[in-house]
Amino acid sequence: MSALLEVEGLRKRFGGNEAVSDVSFAVSPGECVVLAGDNGAGKSTVIKMVSGVYQPTSGEVRFKGRRLTGSSPEAVRGAGIETIYQDLALADNLDPGLNLYLGREKTTRVLGLPVLDRRAMRADAARVMKGLGIELPDPRAAVRELSGGQRQAIAIARAIHWEAELVIMDEPTAALGVPEQREVMALIERLKARGVGIILISHNLPDIFAAADRIIVLARGKVAGERRPAETSDEEVVRLMMGAQE
Secondary structure (H helix, E strand, O other), rough: OOOOOEEEEEEEEEOOEEEEEEEEEEEOOOOEEEEEEEOOOOHHHHHHOOOOOOOEEEEEEOOOEEEOOOOOOOHHHHHOEEEOOOOOOOOOOOOOHHOOOOOOOOEEEEEEEEEEHHHHHHHHHHHHHOOOOOOOOOOOHHHHHHHHHHHHHHHHHHHHOOOEEEEEEEEOOOOOOHHHHHHHHHHHHHHHHOOOOEEEEOHHHHHHHHHOEEEEEEEEEEEEEEEOHHOOOOHHHHEEEEHOOO
């Protein structure tokens, strides 16, 4: 299967500090690649280069064979890559439907004037969530009233609604309880079944082994090793995260 995303030789310098050095990996449709590493390993810098937030000092990002290096975040999203950061970028005072369309709201006309079409947006949100196996108790509830797992699901649903072919998730289970962590892992499996490629950023070993098809371990801004979960162990991944040489 041809790669969906190809990252080759990414480097990023901030002044005299080289935060990322020669990072390469690929993601295929329906595959979850985990970027594992301790804090400061370069994980967030790598995904910000993929998503267009940072421009690499050198190296290349290609998506479906098309060069994305140098593209803006808007252009990267338009190409089919959505990034879900830890803060989820949800508006706590709005319901799931309005969050689904945040910044791209549906409108209708009443007496010739444009007004928000809340009913249509809520219906779309319910349909997308149901397709992901999620049902919300009250589609009109503000997202601040929902659980952490439900909030994560809304962020994932928004990415799918806008036809993302690759979803990047930054520590999606941080601060979630065990049942909600399982919900997020189940969502990842459903996305994979739909052919969506996933990059999961994590330093949580249970998440890494539950979700990954391949594990790319970063240490001090470099690739310390690449493993399939069945071919490695917690202990080896921790050694690689701490900078052990292959």
